[in-house]
Amino acid sequence: MLEGIVLAHPEHLTVSSENNRAIIAKDGPRPGKVGLVIGGGSGHEPTFLGFVGRGLADAAAIGNVFASPPPDPIIACANAASGGEGVLFMYGNYAGDVMNFDMAAEMLAMDDIEARTVLTTDDIAVEDLERRRGVAGNFFIFKAAGAACDTMMSFDECERIARKANAQTYTMGVGLTACSLPQTRVPGFDLGAEEMEIGLGIHGEPGVRRGPLASADAVTDEIVDKILAEMDPEPGEKVAVLVNSLGATPLMELYIVNRRLSQRLKDRQIDVHATWVGPYCTSMDMAGMSITLHRLDGELQAMLDHPCDCAMFRAG
Structure with missing residues (x-):
């Protein structure tokens, strides 16, 4: 896969000479x-590979399907991304990723490269704030951090904007079918043909409610009600929206969701x-979708609108 994406996008991507699981932006570092390094398991494409490029991530460390990358490719990414002002690590809040990125940061410190971490925790299906997962909202969070780094802000400012x-x-999100891993080709959990699971994680982690399949409008309403209850926006506020397919759900259905x-x-x-x-x-071949709302103020809107040019995503 990694060989194939570099061959498809040679103007955007290259592979680190240190490690072939470290994908580097040709026009980034x-x-x-401040360098921005993202990463995680494969199987979520275009996350993470598609967001490597000028104006977004400088490098991505890629693990096996649904598995954290080990420290070595993370270190290779950091070495490539380092411009002498520090390296920001950003990835979803999963135990394996935390362990391996922290190990990489400790090893980089021995070479006088400072690495700081901002975990993504946008999945409101998890009530415990400390355990919230990073899911499709990575799209907006990485975008803001990448813009801050690209405009040559200080390390402190890049970290602040990423956290903001x-x-x-x-x-x-909602899951309609289970996904299966390439090595097993067996569904990761059981979900009936007429069932859905609200709040399902991108690796098949349990959601908040399982019940009969409902219409697109009804599912959208349930998800939007939960997001707005937590977000508590005032009239006149501004947001950016992502309606995301978990893999097998077609654009036709996503546009119906977006309409509602x-x-x-x-x-x-x-x-x-x-x-x-x-x-x-x-999430590989999972049917389902997620909705993300990204609340904007002037600063975050400027970060969102800042140009970027990646293999699978462009803006500005």
Whole structure:
């Protein structure tokens, strides 16, 4: 897979000479710039590979399917991304990722490269704030951090904006089928043909409710109600929207969800600044979708609108 993506996007990507699981932006790292390194297990494409490029991530460390990358490719990414101003690590809040990225940071410190970590925790299906997972909202959180780094902000400012973006990002999804791993080709859990699970994680982690399959409007309403209850927006606030496929759900169904979502936001007098619809954080062959709202102020809107040019995503 890694060989194939570099061959498909040679103008954007290269492979580190230190480790073939470290994918580097050709036009990203440069002296005086805070480096941004993202990463995690494969199977979520275009997360993480698709967000490597000028204006977003400088490098991505890639693990096996649904498995954290080991420290070596993380270190290779950091070495490539380091411009002398520190390296920001960003990834979802999963135990394996935390352990391996922390090990990499300790090893980099011995070479006088400072690495700081901002975990993504946008999945509101998990009530415990400390255990919240990073899911499709990575899209907006990485975008904000990448823009801050690209505009040559200080390390402290890049970290602050990354944390701010994470705090203003809210995601919840629904699973309609289980996914299966390539090595087993066996569904990871049991879900009936006429069942759905609200709040399902991107690796098949349990959600908040399992019940009969419902219409797109009804499912959207349930998810939006939960997001808005936590977000508690005031009339006139501005958001960016992501309606994300978990892999097998087609654009037709996602646009139906977006239609209902737009109605609900209009009813609450919430202004939609920008919308993305499609597969941005997938789960192999899982059917289902997630909705993400990213609350914007002037600073976060500027980060969102800042140009980036990646293999699978462009903006600005």
